[in-house]
Amino acid sequence: MRHMGTLTKVALSFIGQLKPxxxxxxxxxxxxxxxxxxxxxxxPLMQAIALRCSVREFAPTALPRQVLSNLLWAAxxxxxxxxxxxxxxxxxxxxxxxxxVALPGGLYIYEPFAHGLSLVAGVDARNVTGFQDxxxxxxxxxxxxxxxxxxxxxxxxxRHAYSAVxxxxxxxxVYLYCASAGLVSVVRGWLDREALSKxxxxxxxxxxIVAQTVGYPIA
Numbered sequence: 001m002r003h004m005g006t007l008t009k010v011a012l013s014f015i016g017q018l019k020p021x022x023x024x025x026x027x028x029x030x031x032x033x034x035x036x037x038x039x040x041x042x043x044p045l046m047q048a049i050a051l052r053c054s055v056r057e058f059a060p061t062a063l064p065r066q067v068l069s070n071l072l073w074a075a076x077x078x079x080x081x082x083x084x085x086x087x088x089x090x091x092x093x094x095x096x097x098x099x100x101v102a103l104p105g106g107l108y109i110y111e112p113f114a115h116g117l118s119l120v121a122g123v124d125a126r127n128v129t130g131f132q133d134x135x136x137x138x139x140x141x142x143x144x145x146x147x148x149x150x151x152x153x154x155x156x157x158x159r160h161a162y163s164a165v166x167x168x169x170x171x172x173x174v175y176l177y178c179a180s181a182g183l184v185s186v187v188r189g190w191l192d193r194e195a196l197s198k199x200x201x202x203x204x205x206x207x208x209i210v211a212q213t214v215g216y217p218i219a
Contacts, residue, residue, distance in 0.1 A: 009131045009192075018195040020107070020123035028106035032117040035066050037073035042180040052175045055184035058138040058215030062104075067181065068140070071214065072110050074177035075099055075142070076170045086112065088169040091162040096150040097170060097209070100143040100200055102126045107199065125199045129211045130191045138215045143196065144170060148205045160207065167209040174212055187212045 004012075012018040042048070063071070073079075076099055079087045086095060099110040101117055107125040108117035129141040146163030154162050171187045178185040193208045202208070 004127060004133075004136065006131050006133050009127070009133075013131070013192040013195060016195075018128055018192050020121070020125040020128050020199045022123050028119055028122040030119045032065075032108065034069035034072065034116050037069045037077060037115070038066070039073070039079075042177075045176075048176045048179040051179040052172075053179075053184075054186040055217060056132070056134055056186050057218050058134060058184065058213065059218050060137050060139060061216045062139045063183075063214070063216075067183075069115070070181065071140075071174065071177055071183075072099065072101070072112075073115065075174050076110070077112050077115065084113070088166065088173055090166040092151075092153045094150045094154065094162075094166075096146050096148065096163055097166050098145045098147055098206075099170070100145060102129050102141040102143065104139070120201060121199065123199070125196075128192070128196050128199045130188045130213070132188065132190065135188075135211075135213055138213045140214045142174065142212045142214065143200065144209045144211070145200065145202060146207045146209055148207065163207070164209055171210065171212050174214065178214060182216070183214055184217045185212060185214045 076086055076088050079085055101108040101110055102125045104124055106122050107120045109120055111118055126141045127136045129135050129143055135141050144167040148159050151159045175185055188211050191211055196208050
């Protein structure tokens with residue numbers, strides 16, 4: 001895929017025409033079953049923290065299905081099935097963050113309890129996940145969305161702050177998994193939230209928080 005470039009994206013955003021690439025999206029599956037995540041192994045935590053960093057260059061190599069499974073489980077998967085506990089905290093147990101997965105062949109939402117992906121749209125939405133040019137060609141862009149219908153116990157004027165903290169915890173989980181697995185990542189807030197909300201087909205109760213790009217480092 002040849003990316004459209006940052007200046008082009010900004011210009012399209014200004015006129016309300018930043019949209020996913022429909023012509024180049026490959027055949028999409030209505031769902032993607034993920035293998036059981038590997039929850040053992042990896043490097044020691046302190047070593048992963050020492051290696052954690054933001055990288056803005058990515059090889060176009062696709063992530064193997066097992067790696068994608070491990071990554072999404074680490075991000076916000078279910079780690080305590082008996083209580084539906086998750087790998088990242090949320091205030092009052094709201095679990096309001098949805099993780100959207102932009103792949104070359106389609107836009108999906110992560111279903112943590114089924115541990116799989118469900119199709120949102122058969123488009124290549126990577127170009128809409130941020131103004132940076134590298135997001136178009138990286139193999140995976142994640143988008144963290146807060147669904148305020150799950151936050152009825154949180155005062156309305158505090159929901160954005162609470163959900164931003166929750167998204168940050170998820171993003172850090174992704175960073176640490178990447179450090180352990182030989183991947184690279186960067187979390188991003190420079191994006192057209194209106195265009196991205198349309199691409200994700202969000203309702204008025206849902207808010208885009210941040211996006212995060214993941215891939216292999218350039219050799």
